[in-house]
Amino acid sequence: MDKREALARNQIELHQPEKLPELVAIEKVADPESRSVQAQMLLHSGSVDGMKSVLTSNFPALQNVDAHGLESVINIYRANPTSEARSALIRLMPVLGRLPEGARNHALEQLNSMMPQDLQRTAQRLAESPIAWMSANDDAAGVPKAPGLNPSKSLSSDGPPAPKVTYTDAGGDGPHPYGGITIKQSGDVHVTTGRRPGGRPSHQDLMNNQFGRLQIGERRFGIEGGAGSALVTKTSGSTGFPTRSDLPAIERALAEAGRLEGAIVHVMEGSVPMALRWTGAGWERIE
Structure with missing residues (x-):
C-alpha cells in the first residue's frame, strides 16, 4: 500500500465513515495503482x-x-x-x-x-x-486508430475536429424564457433559447423550427427558465431525460448560451430522475 492510499484510507475512516462500504469494495481491487487512485478519488x-x-x-x-x-x-x-x-x-x-x-x-x-x-x-x-x-505526439508516426473507439474515425496526428457547439437566439415575445438542446450522434451540440408569453409556442415547436427533423442517434432536451435559473429536463419534443453521460455536452451548451451559472439538470439515475446543480466547479446533487 503506497503512502497516498494509506493517507486516503485513514482520512475516510476518521472523517468520512459513510464511505466505508465503498472503501471495502475498493480494497478488493488487485491492481495497486488502480486501488490507490480509487481510494484517493473516493476521499x-x-x-x-x-x-x-x-x-x-x-x-x-x-x-x-x-x-x-x-x-x-x-x-x-x-x-x-x-x-x-x-x-x-x-x-x-x-x-x-x-x-x-x-x-x-x-x-x-x-x-x-x-x-x-x-x-x-x-x-x-x-x-x-x-x-x-x-507515440501520439510523434509527428512522424501520427496517431493510429484508437482501439475500442469508433472504428470509422481514425485519430490522425492532428486529431479530428472537436465536436462543435452552436447557439441560436430564437427571439420571441413574452416574459418566459425557454429553450432546447440537441446532441447529434457525431457529438456536435446545438442549443437555442427564446421567449414566449405562456405555454405556446411549445418546446417541441421551438426544437422543430431550430433543429429540424429528429435524426438517428440524436438526443434532445428542453430548457426551462433563463440565466441563473435554467433547468434542463424532459419537455415536449425531448427524447427523454438526460443521463450522466450527457452532462459534458449539456455543460458546453449552457455555457455557450449564457445559462450555465446556477443551472439544474434532471438526470435519470436508474428509473428515477435526480437533480444536479452546477456549482461553478462541477455538478452536485441536490434534494
Whole structure:
C-alpha cells in the first residue's frame, strides 16, 4: 500500500465513515495503482477540484489537459461506479494525457457513450498494444486508430475536429424564457433559447423550427427558465431525460448560451430522475 492510499484510507475512516462500504469494495481491487487512485478519488468524491488534483498528481501527463477535459474525465469516472470500469478508465489516463487535444476530445466523447464492458475491453486492447498509443505526439508516426473507439474515425496526428457547439437566439415575445438542446450522434451540440408569453409556442415547436427533423442517434432536451435559473429536463419534443453521460455536452451548451451559472439538470439515475446543480466547479446533487 503506497503512502497516498494509506493517507486516503485513514482520512475516510476518521472523517468520512459513510464511505466505508465503498472503501471495502475498493480494497478488493488487485491492481495497486488502480486501488490507490480509487481510494484517493473516493476521499475527494465531493469536490471536483480535489478529484482533479488526484488525477494530475498521479498521472503527470494529465497536467497538460485543460479544466474542461479533466471535468469530462471525472464525469466519465462518476458515471461508471463499478471498480472494474474505473480500473479500466484509470489504465487509460496516461494515454489520454498524451493524445493531441483534438484526438483527446474525440476519445472522451466516445468514452462517454461506452457501456462499462466496452470501457473494459478498450483498456485491455491498450494493455496489449500500448506503444502505438504512446507515440501520439510523434509527428512522424501520427496517431493510429484508437482501439475500442469508433472504428470509422481514425485519430490522425492532428486529431479530428472537436465536436462543435452552436447557439441560436430564437427571439420571441413574452416574459418566459425557454429553450432546447440537441446532441447529434457525431457529438456536435446545438442549443437555442427564446421567449414566449405562456405555454405556446411549445418546446417541441421551438426544437422543430431550430433543429429540424429528429435524426438517428440524436438526443434532445428542453430548457426551462433563463440565466441563473435554467433547468434542463424532459419537455415536449425531448427524447427523454438526460443521463450522466450527457452532462459534458449539456455543460458546453449552457455555457455557450449564457445559462450555465446556477443551472439544474434532471438526470435519470436508474428509473428515477435526480437533480444536479452546477456549482461553478462541477455538478452536485441536490434534494
